[in-house]
Amino acid sequence: MYALSSAQMRALEDRCAEAGIRGFTLMENAGRAAALAINGTIPVKGKKCVVFCGSGNNGGDGFIVAAELKKLGAEVQVILCFDLPKGRTAREAYEKAYAAEVPMVDLAISPYGCELAMSGVDIVVDAIFGTGFHGELPARAKAACKMINSAIAAVFALDLPSGVETDSFRSDADCVRADFTVVFDSLKPSHIMPLTAKLCGNICIVDIGIPSEFKENLTYRYALVNEALASSFLPVRALDSNKHDHGYLLLIAGSRDYIGAAVMASEGAKRSGVGYVCVASVDEVCRMVASKSPECVFLRLDENENGRMDLLSFGRLQKAMERATAICIGPGLGIDDDTRALFASVLENAKCPVIIDADGINILSENINVLDSVTVPVVLTPHIGEMARLLAVDSQSILNDRYELVGNFAKRYGVTVVCKGYRTFTAPAAMGAYMNTTGNAGLAKAGSGDLLSGIIGALLAQGLAPEKAASAGVYYHGKAADLCQAELGQMYMQPMDVAHYLSKAYPKL
Ligand SMILES: NC(=O)C1=CN([C@@H]2O[C@H](COP(=O)(O)OP(=O)(O)OC[C@H]3O[C@@H](n4cnc5c(N)ncnc54)[C@H](O)[C@@H]3O)[C@@H](O)[C@H]2O)[C@@H](O)CC1
Ligand SMILES: [K+]
Structure with a gap:
């Protein structure tokens, strides 16, 4: 609508x-x-x-x-x-x-x-x-x-x-x-x-x-994302398809202090139709993800003294980057000189769409102009605080004027921005905006964003246009949360529970 x-x-x-x-x-x-x-x-x-x-x-x-x-x-x-x-x-x-x-x-x-x-x-x-x-x-x-x-x-x-x-x-x-x-x-x-x-x-x-x-x-400016619109964006699964036809998501996430972020992002991704989820992270994160998601494949990177990915092992990422049909970078990454350099290098060398979340956004906000030299489609998934950092304004200004500020930002940098919060709003690089209708305050918990970035990453990896992957991802993430809330309640529900309800949220193909 x-x-x-x-x-x-x-x-x-x-x-x-x-x-x-x-x-x-x-x-x-x-x-x-x-x-x-x-x-x-x-x-x-x-x-x-x-x-x-x-x-x-x-x-x-x-x-x-x-x-x-x-x-x-x-x-x-x-x-x-x-x-x-x-x-x-x-x-x-x-x-x-x-x-x-x-x-x-x-x-x-x-x-x-x-x-x-x-x-x-x-x-x-x-x-x-x-x-x-x-x-x-x-x-x-x-x-x-x-x-x-x-x-x-x-x-x-x-x-x-x-x-x-x-x-x-x-x-x-x-x-x-x-x-x-x-x-x-x-x-x-x-x-x-x-x-x-x-x-x-x-x-x-x-x-x-x-x-x-x-x-x-x-030329519509605002679309209210409902089931009809979101389901029309979803990828089609051909009868005779194989895993190679459904994309390869490279998930660069996690660090010693943030092990769970990669678990939740990979859970969102693997439950959203993608052929492969490859998790690139430090050893401890890979082990934890493997214990929860044996379906994933892994790229173990060396760990620096802060428990984060070491830049020296970046060469090993190159091969996976060649193969990836989308890259998700940021959840639980942590910020230091190594992750900054890793992030810059990924943006510079990526040949497929990239979704940037969490610490990826925080690194980006230190030098937003790097987006000017990026040639692949980019999706950013900031919450209000991260959006404020990207725009160098306070959070209240975003709340007051998020449609104009976020819309102008998306157009200025040629990126798709998912501004998370009540009625999450997706501003594509081109005309228009998508207003979400699903979700509830039970999502206001650590880990919900990681789950979402995995979902959107998986949809991007399957070839959806950035604004479609973003708005459909937001819709089904919120719908799963609504179904989860109905049975578990907002107090109790956790992001991993929400991932479980993606089963009921996605249309049965
Ligand atoms: N667009 C359409 O196809 C139709 C519109 N219709 C009605 O027409 C409405 C729009 O009518 P109008 O364009 O006449 O506008 P409004 O009736 O909303 O406002 C009347 C006038 O108030 C003035 N105004 C605006 N802000 C003001 C302010 N802060 N202080 C003082 N005056 C101010 C403007 O000059 C405006 O034209 C629609 O909301 C709808 O109710 C319907 O009659 C059916 C068809
Ligand atoms: K009125």
Whole structure:
């Protein structure tokens, strides 16, 4: 499922106009569909409903909703938050509500009348601002939003809660907090972005009569990754295939202090369809992985005095690198001069896609410009703290603006970035972004990231494009965690348990 930006929605409206579909027809369709959605949620007959209308087209939708709710037997009043609409389409909608004798009270002229309208209200409809909103709410809209948020009533927002921007994470502090949002035609980015998604409540998408073929050639910016999309990205396993057809993942991971990271990454990888998992690490790590995953093959590297891989043994990696169809580097690697040099050398010599995780990201953040000379596809999997280090900003800035910051970073360096956290977000090097829908707080434990990097590495090794490997990997990792949570609970579950549930998460081929 994809989300459309405000500009794309405007372009669709223009396309409809060119095809002879009037703006008012779309508005009527939107208003009617919204009234039906409201009535389907809470039967409105005999209920007291108040519709807050702005002066733009979202307000226009509100006037139609008011007239329709009245037809359905509700006791409806409109609160005019601004002047009467100036645009022709919304004006026509206002006239329709006026002709239907919906009582209207003006917030500026009669605040007391508005309070009276709100007393004992059952259903509030927010039609102050929709996709046209940006910046901060003007004072009168703030007053209206406060009335809406303090009402003991079900709040239905039309298209978006007023005060929430369409294309960014941003919202005014006094924006409407809706119980339900009736979305017109398509999700917008803010419906799926974590901070603003919370303000929308339950979402109901309604058809407003925009022909679906108008959307076929759109360059989508945001994709909501669901089962249909994620499964469409997965590799196909031919009936007559053999292990060589399913890729060779070289996993460069682990050190004396971080033995488990390689165990979890290899577990994620071997459970995700790849033909070979080759673990390159120090002896103790190889032994531990072998005891848990006898399926893996190993490349034992010398250990330096810190218990990390010794650069001198790098020559032995070269052969495995030649054979690899993807390399995963970073989990449990540790940071010292040897691992720094090893990391640089892998990036320089890789001939296949590389996924960089954990300490790999930390090493990278010491000199991010090395990415400029990398010619193979790269996937980075930072959590918020690592992303902050990569961008040299604080974590709060990432939380506030992760879509723009991460998206720009991905484009600037030509890499795919998986920014991990609630609703993990994948920004490809090219256009677009993938918002994940699975996962839960049971994943907020050491080792979950290692498991994920193994999964994504395995998918990359099977030839998936970086953004597909990343977004499908994130989706199935989260889905496995959701299935695991349902049986084991968030407190108890561990990353290795999650790996076990990949069995139920992946589609049965
Ligand atoms: N795009 C479409 O195809 C359709 C859109 N419709 C409705 O139209 C809405 C968009 O309508 P509009 O573009 O008229 O915009 P809105 O109704 O969301 O906002 C009205 C106007 O407020 C102004 N504004 C924005 N930020 C402001 C701020 N911080 N302070 C003060 N004023 C501010 C803008 O000039 C904007 O045009 C959609 O959300 C939807 O509800 C529907 O009628 C059906 C069809
Ligand atoms: K609204």
